[in-house]
Amino acid sequence: MSDSNQPTDFPQVTDLRSALNVLRQYDNEVIETDTEVDPIAELSGVYRYVGAHGTVKRPTQRGPAMIFNKVKGYDDMRVLIGLLSSRQRVARMFNTTSENITNYFREAVKKPINPIVVGKEKAVCQEVVHYATDPDFDILKILPAPTNTPEDAGPYFTLGMCYAKDPENGDSDVTIHRLCVQSKDEISMYFVPGRHLDTFRQKAEAAGKPLPISISIGVDPAIEIGACFEAPTTPLGFDELSVAGGLRQQPVELTQCVSVDALGIANAEIVIEGELLPNVRVREDQNTNTGKAMPEFPGYTGEAKAAVPVIKVKAITHRKHPIMQTCIGPSDEHTNMAGIPTEASIFNMVEQALPGLLQNVHCPSPGTGKYLAVLQVKKTKPVDEGRQRQAALLAFSAFSELKHVIIVDEDVDPFDTDDVMWAMTTRYQGDVSTVFIPGVRCHPLDPSADPAFSPSIRDHGITCKTIFDCTVPYDLKANFKRSEFMEVDVERFIPGFNKK
Missing domain, CATH: 3.40.1670.10 (UbiD C-terminal domain-like)
Structure with missing residues (x-):
């Protein structure tokens, strides 16, 4: 099907699995492999060639999303990479076109729908629960956090929807951050200056208290892109989950975490629950001493930070047969997650001033x-x-x-x-x-x-x-004036030809 030829019976997208089902209606948008892959560098090494594109070192290309059904060291865990690394693929998951997706998002952000909290009976993210109090608990025994390259500071969660509340007024925020596994129950969290979630963390730390937080992985793509809207479109106190609600015309469903006073995305594939500890910092590469963090969106590997905040993990919950979602830092997955909200924000501001x-x-x-x-x-x-x-x-x-x-x-x-x-x-x-x-x-x-x-x-x-x-x-x-050519019916000569 061409980009403009969307299904007439477009199914409702509510989570990652229903989004994948939409893409499976098209040729070569999602491919799967049963060959075992090592999450440490090999998985990203494969996808670099298959579909990363972006600012990744050449050779690379735009290609399908890829699901690895067998991951080394894990019996019941699949890994998805590259879901958003094609603008056309993003458009198809919203029943629109590549050219129109900016308008689609700029209209949705004008009509946000706030998230709602649902009961445990609808929380498929909690079908399986692992508590950190279990003596055998280990993040990396449960989840295959990948590395992008052999010199990364450690295994990273690159597509975690980090969700927390302002400890003073209860405002919520969801953002995506660099999350490095540091021990069996600790994850470091890097904040670019100015992030709203860091403001919440600083307020909690000033009061000497931990900040409860959830990290939802494998969600409706509307949440992943909505989370990337920034001020002034989504100022401090604006819950970006309401953008996702506007995109889908229905509220995002949240559920109470099992171990901390926080909310997770109810139909996520995986939810990591924990607390950002006050006045605790670790060196990002303390386990590898590489001096490097991970490849970042400009195409270079970021330096490991000397002192980053720490999340003490309290529990991990997930669906049965979960799909772990990841991305390559400099791939077009980042271009689309960051770029589409940027386009919508620019368009709305300029249109207001210069109609x-x-x-x-x-x-x-x-x-x-x-x-x-x-x-x-x-x-x-x-x-x-x-x-x-x-x-x-x-x-x-x-x-x-x-x-x-x-x-x-x-x-x-x-x-x-x-x-x-x-x-x-x-x-x-x-x-x-x-x-x-x-x-x-x-x-x-x-x-x-x-x-x-x-x-x-x-x-x-x-x-x-x-x-x-x-x-x-x-x-x-x-x-x-550009040269004008005769308008012709190309299909007379090439049946099925799309002039776009």
Whole structure:
């Protein structure tokens, strides 16, 4: 089926398994193997070639999601990787198209539906329960946390939906973090500065109390993408699970954890329950001494942090025959999880300020979903000249981790990198089409955002944000019309041909 040819009887998606069933209606979207795989480096090594793409070292490609049915050391555990590493695959799980998915999400975020709490009878995530008080309890005996490479600091959970409440006012937040298994019942948790969950942790720590937390793995993809919306679209106190509710037009179901005062996602494949301990820190690579953490979304392996907070695990619950979900850090799985919410946030903010100017937004693979946005604009009158750069400034305010904005006209496809580069080649002059905004705080995982790279940078994590205006000046538009070809019925010559 083509991207636009969605099933007419689109089934309701409520969890990971129903999402996989949607994809199984298409050819080559999900593949399975019964060959045993080692979760330590081998599993990611395989998928690097099959479908990771993104900023992964070449050779790599876009390909199907992959389920490993036999995992070394585990009798009843499957591992899924790459579910979200194709924009087309994401669109299919929401019964829309690759080009329309930004609009789909920007409308959903306007109509959030709050999560609800359900009883144990609906909590399939608790079909099997392992308590940390059991003398044989060991995280890695229960769950095959993978490593991406042989030099990782340790096994990581890369797609855990971390959910906790503000200890002062009860507001909830769900986010995705770097979670490294440190011992049989401890997991370290790395926080990029500014994360809302870290604000909750700091409040609990200031009071000398642990922060109860759940980590849900293997959930409806609406939750995974919804969790990646950030301020100002989802400010502190906004529960991103309500975005997932808006996407599915029904509330996400939560259930009370069995060992801590926290809520987990009721139909998750796996839920790890625990407490973030106050005033406890560990070195991220204390078990390996590699100096490295894991591959991060910019395409480089992050450094192991010297002191990161610790979750004391109290229990692990899971469904029967569970599916452990993971991803490769620099793959397009990150591009789509981070980029689609970024696109929706930018579009909504620009549309409010400059109605009708912005036609579409794309955060493409080279920018990892966070660092680069392509804005497609349409200038319809002389006073629109200059507003395209105002739109770029609004994009920077809508998403603080954005580094570069490329602006193109309505006749340029923002989803086609070749077309965008063509616009930069023929509609861009470096001295007049570039706007530099130096000295702005951006993202700490960009290795070029460091004083060692440029003397203009005062501190690590500061960057020069840049606008590349590849639009034609309004008064010159007549000189930049693309060649028009005859409209023809190609199907007369090639039956079934899709012109898109």
